[in-house]
Amino acid sequence: MSEFAEGADASSAGAAVDTRPLIERIKDANWKTRSVAYADLCVQLRANVEEKGNDGELYAEFGPVLAKMTSDANPAALDAGLDAALVFADLAPAGTMRSYVDKVCANVVDKTFGARVSTQSKGKALLHKLVEVDEAAPIANILLAKLSDKKVRGTGGFSTQHHLIS
Numbered sequence: 001m002s003e004f005a006e007g008a009d010a011s012s013a014g015a016a017v018d019t020r021p022l023i024e025r026i027k028d029a030n031w032k033t034r035s036v037a038y039a040d041l042c043v044q045l046r047a048n049v050e051e052k053g054n055d056g057e058l059y060a061e062f063g064p065v066l067a068k069m070t071s072d073a074n075p076a077a078l079d080a081g082l083d084a085a086l087v088f089a090d091l092a093p094a095g096t097m098r099s100y101v102d103k104v105c106a107n108v109v110d111k112t113f114g115a116r117v118s119t120q121s122k123g124k125a126l127l128h129k130l131v132e133v134d135e136a137a138p139i140a141n142i143l144l145a146k147l148s149d150k151k152v153r154g155t156g157g158f159s160t161q162h163h164l165i166s
Contacts, residue, residue: 026065031074038069038080042087049091059096062088066100070107070126075119078111082122089129097134105130105139109146 018025018033022044025037041062048058066088069081085104089097097104105127112123131139 023061023065026062026068031072031077034072034074035077035080038077038084041084045084045087045091054091054093056093056096059088059092063092063096063100067103067107070104071111075116078115079119079122082108082112082119082126086122086126086129089126089133092133094133097130101130101134101139102142105142106146109143 018036022037022040025033026041028034028037045058045062048054066085069085070078072078072081108123108126112119115123127139127143
């Protein structure tokens with residue numbers, strides 16, 4: 001019985017918690033570290049709203065890495081990054097997303113429209129949120145330009161494009 005307790009202590013001691021600042025973990029080369037950092041960002045953004053009344057300082061710090069979060073090369077990290085970007089867009093003060101919309105929209109089209117179904121759903125949800133929190137016309141223009149560069153399979157791209165323009 002004591003062997004199991006010792007094993008549990010040894011395994012918990014072996015699992016090191018990354019104590020680096022969140023921004024460094026988001027920029028880390030390891031996809032697992034980035035995935036956890038994206039989830040931590042979601043928690044921190046929600047806590048920011050509850051504790052500080054949506055302090056804009058946090059958005060200024062993490063806004064520049066939105067492009068990285070929405071273009072992650074690893075599919076699991078991309079899903080986590082899209083979740084974080086969606087929370088960011090949902091909670092950001094009015095006008096915050098304007099400076100990031102171009103790159104985020106381009107990344108969503110490039111990375112999610114041909115990806116697995118869960119990633120496609122998250123990408124479309126993020127595009128819908130961007131239309132909701134920002135002006136629709138610039139986003140529609142980006143989508144039209146990006147989709148004209150691609151061979152769209154089926155009507156998934158067209159229905160999203162049509163819905164956003166309407």
